[in-house]
Structure formats: structure tokens, C-alpha cells
Amino acid sequence: MEQDLAPAPPKGRPREFCVDQALAAALRVFWSRGYEGASMAELTAEMGITKPSLYAAFGNKEALFNKALDLYEREKLAYMATALDAPTARGVAERLMHGALEMQMSPGDPKGCLGVISMSACGLEAESIKAHVVARRASSEAALIARFERAKAEGDLPDGLEPEALVRYLFALMQGLSVQAGAGATCSQLQQLVETSLSVWPTR
Amino acid sequence: MEQDLAPAPPKGRPREFCVDQALAAALRVFWSRGYEGASMAELTAEMGITKPSLYAAFGNKEALFNKALDLYEREKLAYMATALDAPTARGVAERLMHGALEMQMSPGDPKGCLGVISMSACGLEAESIKAHVVARRASSEAALIARFERAKAEGDLPDGLEPEALVRYLFALMQGLSVQAGAGATCSQLQQLVETSLSVWPTR
């Protein structure tokens, strides 16, 4: 076996654009318009490439969306993974709400949550997209439930609150935050929402 | 002035469909597909009429949507108005959450909330639709804020909670409920969410 650390001796004409940069541009379009609302014309214009280049590099519209969704979760939803490391259940909730708030207040990015938008968009063609996004949300939901199970075992949860129910409650708040951000709420309004949510968070 | 209690001596050929019935069918389509996801082809098929009949009776797609939105608020969101009559702030919250839950569990209707769906759908053409829906939500938001202002004056609210913030918190929960319902949550999961929300509702 030969070492292939410089694996690709590129044979043909090199491409004239940066794939990662183009994908980031595509993400911004999907993020602000939804899967169906994003047309190939707007995507190519915003990515600065032509349609054949897009199809050669990414496959088709659905594949492009899935790659953009990967990028979104990797870069914009990183706080969800690190939040689980907080020492207490309340700490987890604080990190999640503050992370979601910070993301919505990021000035360069579109408002709202790509996941929420994609689960709400409902055209016939987008059903497989929707199912895909729902499945991903279910996995992060499961991780958070596991974290709250541990909290319950540690006596960290008030009595009578099931981890599953608490996760759904917390997700509902974050989804509501995204909906209101997408509807044009101001930063201070979103801050108010997060503060209120944390002020009523159940303590034992 | 003549009495016009039988106001319309219909002159031409009578229409062969019931306008209210067709509008109800259109509402179901918009509700499950969103404004942009609902095509005229699916609308006319589901309404059981042809395109010229639709345009003659309702104007165009946007006007049809607005009339469907009227119907939605009148029939499906009636609980929001009556909830304000509850004697306490907590009672208002209970009626709102239970009303939203009951609506999401109605077996014949699509899942999710037409308002949330329409605020999330993002194509270029739908921006005026989105603005319209946002404006309507703002008015019901204002009504609820006024109700909680009264509650505050009556000493019905815990100290340190602003009516505005509490309304946004409550709306976030209801929007989250709709998102999860649209994503395929089961009835018992939604019930869990409502119970949890009410169990952490702040009391003085």
C-alpha cells in the first residue's frame, strides 16, 4: 500500500471556487428561505458559481441541502453538545438557552432556526427533507434526555418531573425563541424571553 | 330605503359549489402545506372547483389565503379570546395551553399552527404574507399583554415578572407546541409538554 497523504494529484482543470465557501453561502440561502423557498437561481447567484458547477460539486439540490445542514449543525449548533457538560440540569438549560440566544443575535446570520424552518416547510417535494431534519432533532433530543436521566439519578431534578417531559419543555422554549426571532423580534425581546424562561426554571 | 333582507336577487347562473365549504378545504391545504407549498392545482383539486371559479370567487392566491386565515382565526383560534376571561393570570395560561393542546389533538385537522408555518415560510413572494401574519400575531400579543397588565395591577403576578416578558414566554411555549406537533409528536407527548409547562408556571 502506498501512502496517499497527498491523495489527489489533480488531473484535469482545477475548479475556480472554494467548495467550503460556496457551501457556506448556500447555507445562508437555505437558512433564510427554507428548502423550497431557495431556488437554484438564487443559490447559484449567492454562491457565485453556475449551475453545472453546482451539480458537479454537490450532486443536486437535496444533497446540497444536506451538506449545508451538516455545516449548520457542526458550526451553529455546537453549543448543544457542549451544554451537556454543565454540572447541573439547570446549568445545561442555561447554556442551551444562552447558546440559542447568542446564535439568534449573531449579526451576520439569518434569523430563525434552519431546523425549525425545515420542519415547518411542507411542500410535497420536501417531505423527505422534513423527515431527515426530524430524525436529526430526535437524536439530539435523545442525548439531552440521557443527560437529564443522569441528573435525575443524581437527585438533581425536582420530584415529579420526568426527564423526557423536561426536554420537550426546554426544546419548546428554544423552538419558540427561533420562531419569534424569525418573526422579527428584537434582541432585547429575545433576551427577555430567555431571562423569563430561566427565572421560572424548576429548582428543587 | 327598501328593505333588503333578501338582498340578492341572483341574476346570472348560480354557482355550483358552496363558498364556505371550498374555503374550508383551502384552509386545510394551506394549513398542511404552507402558503408557497400549496399549489393552485392542489387547491382547486381539494376544493373541488376549477381555477376560473376560484379566481372569480376569491380573487387570487393571496386573497384566498387571507380569507382562509380569517376563517382559521375565527374557528380554530377562538380559545385565545375566551382565555382572556379567566379570573387569574394562571387561569389564562391554563386555558391557552389547553386550548392549543386540544386543537393539536383534533383528529381531522392538519398538525402544527398555520401562523407558525406562515411565519417560517420564507420564499421571496411570501414576504407580504409573512408580514401580514406577523402583524396579526402582534395584535393578539397586545391583547394578552393588556390582560397581564391587569393581573399585575391586581397583584396577581409574581414580583419581578413583566407582563410583556411573560407573554413572550407563554407564546414561545405555544409556538414550540405547534412546532413539535407539526414534527409528528404524539398526543401524549404534547400533553406531557403542557403539563410540564403548567407545573412550572410561576406562582406568587
Add this chain to the structure above:
DNA sequence: AGAGTTATATACCGATCGGTATGGAAGGTG
């Protein structure tokens, strides 16, 4: 029975949708 009016049915409109065929330009390797 006509005339006037309104609704329906079919076929059609330009524009846009996602996706692709084709021809040439830009690189490597003989």
C-alpha cells in the same frame, strides 16, 4: 322567446422550476 348576466370548462399564457446537453477553456501527462 329573446336579451342580459354570471358561472363553468378547456385550453392556453409567459415565467420559473430543477436539472442537463454541448462546446470550449484550463490544467496535467505522454
Add this chain to the structure above:
DNA sequence: CACCTTCCATACCGATCGGTATATAACTCT
């Protein structure tokens, strides 16, 4: 240099989008 591979640019594909022109059918009024 020819040769091969890959990418870019233009033009194009059938399908569908929202919306409409035209012709005919069904009704009331004179």
C-alpha cells in the same frame, strides 16, 4: 505537440408555477 481529463459558460429541456382568454351553459328579467 497531441491527448486526456476536468471544469466553466451558454443554451436548452420538460414540467410546473400563478393567472387568464374564450366559448358555452344556466339562470333572471322583459
